[in-house]
Amino acid sequence: MLPLNLNAQKPKTIPDTFFTLVDSTDTKENNSPTRFSVDIKKENWDNTVYNPFKEMVVTFPLKLEFKDSTYHSPIGKDKVITSRFGWRRGRPHKGIDIDLITGDSIYAMFDGIVRMSRYTSGHGRTVVVRHYNGLETVYAHLSKYGVKENDTVFKGSYLGKGGVSGNARGSHLHLVVNYKGIPINPEYLFKFNKDNLIRGDELWVTKKWTRAIAHNSKRQSKITPLFTEGAALASLIKERSIYVVKQGDTLSRISRRNNVSIASICEVNAIRRNAVIRVGQKLLIEK
Numbered sequence: 001m002l003p004l005n006l007n008a009q010k011p012k013t014i015p016d017t018f019f020t021l022v023d024s025t026d027t028k029e030n031n032s033p034t035r036f037s038v039d040i041k042k043e044n045w046d047n048t049v050y051n052p053f054k055e056m057v058v059t060f061p062l063k064l065e066f067k068d069s070t071y072h073s074p075i076g077k078d079k080v081i082t083s084r085f086g087w088r089r090g091r092p093h094k095g096i097d098i099d100l101i102t103g104d105s106i107y108a109m110f111d112g113i114v115r116m117s118r119y120t121s122g123h124g125r126t127v128v129v130r131h132y133n134g135l136e137t138v139y140a141h142l143s144k145y146g147v148k149e150n151d152t153v154f155k156g157s158y159l160g161k162g163g164v165s166g167n168a169r170g171s172h173l174h175l176v177v178n179y180k181g182i183p184i185n186p187e188y189l190f191k192f193n194k195d196n197l198i199r200g201d202e203l204w205v206t207k208k209w210t211r212a213i214a215h216n217s218k219r220q221s222k223i224t225p226l227f228t229e230g231a232a233l234a235s236l237i238k239e240r241s242i243y244v245v246k247q248g249d250t251l252s253r254i255s256r257r258n259n260v261s262i263a264s265i266c267e268v269n270a271i272r273r274n275a276v277i278r279v280g281q282k283l284l285i286e287k
């Protein structure tokens with residue numbers, strides 16, 4: 001086995017298409033050859049569209065790896081979540097809203113490369129950073145850009161200033177965490193407390209954590225992180241059950257009894273909210 005020179009210096013200039021997957025919490029000088037290299041600009045790198053992954057098929061459960069144990073807070077003060085990932089006013093809310101005052105600085109949660117830094121309808125001034133584990137973080141409703149497309153950023157790099165641009169009700173940061181264009185409930189991966197903790201170095205994401213309809217924007221979903229593929233697959237089996245409609249049942253009663261939203265029952269059974277349900281009818285319950 002070759003001796004590893006752990007004190008090797010990182011070259012002064014690094015080609016921007018070729019990066020090592022590094023934990024920015026440990027030393028940047030450490031360029032250990034045991035770390036693998038990934039080129040995150042190789043596929044679906046497009047500065048002009050929010051989701052360049054439209055044709056991509058993502059299989060679940062999905063494994064995400066983190067080299068860090070913490071993220072950098074996207075804002076410089078205590079994080080107050082004013083709206084969560086989930087169903088909101090009859091529509092999916094695909095990120096979380098963190099309260100701020102226009103002009104507050106916004107920071108990158110992890111090392112990465114800026115894929116997009118431009119205005120989009122809805123999101124307003126938006127910065128999208130692609131990270132080395134395949135995730136993208138989206139910082140929306142900004143008042144000012146602090147980075148350009150294709151800039152390399154580090155965990156904690158300044159990205160711009162928060163605001164109210166686009167379709168925002170009051171100043172806040174709309175933070176989205178996407179994997180190949182699919183939004184993941186950020187609270188499943190990260191604790192939005194003072195410690196900025198990532199819930200695990202290997203997290204398995206089931207479809208449930210990508211579906212706004214399975215969550216409520218007004219309250220935090222019960223979170224049980226899945227650390228192995230086995231646990232993820234076992235959770236899928238538990239997620240589906242059959243409910244047989246009883247005398248006196250209504251959709252709202254079935255929803256309360258099974259602890260799922262009416263919207264979810266309607267979606268998985270392809271029925272309308274005002275559908276007539278009959279005694280003995282079998283409904284699929286998906287949690």
Ligand SMILES: [Zn+2]
Nearest residue numbers: 095096097174
């Ligand atoms: Zn939002």
